[in-house]
Amino acid sequence: SLIGRWTILNKSPLTVCDTGHNVDSIKLIIQQIKETPHQQLHFILGMVNDKSIDGILALLPKNATYYFCKPNIPRGLHEVDLQSSAENFHLVGDTYDSVHEAYLKAISDADIDDVVFVGGSTFVVAEVI
DSSP states (O other): OOTTSSEEEEETTEEEEOOOOSHHHHHHHHHHHHTSOOSOEEEEEOOBTTSOOHHHHTTSOTTSEEEEOOOSSTTBOOHHHHHHHHHTTTOOEEEOSSHHHHHHHHHHHOOTTOEEEEESSHHHHHTTO
């Protein structure tokens, strides 16, 4: 029951954040998303630049809409670099100058039966809770 671990931010549309940022935790998150009824997944994703991300990107659902952003820290991976890496794994989405901007866009785009997920880094989650 830690804040930031599968924390519900909003119920309509269902908006969830999770600080999981390694392969094992991402596997669990993806399983939880699969078990959560929804039409479309809107995935706000930001990461840090000093970790290997390919293993995580390989696990992420290809049918989601991605909102690539950079956490507001010096270690934050630039959103354009993240988008470029994600494209190698057929993950498609736009870039945003901030986590807040990505969050607002995802909430705006989501229908009531969709899920909005925020994650990829503890620092991304910290900016929305």
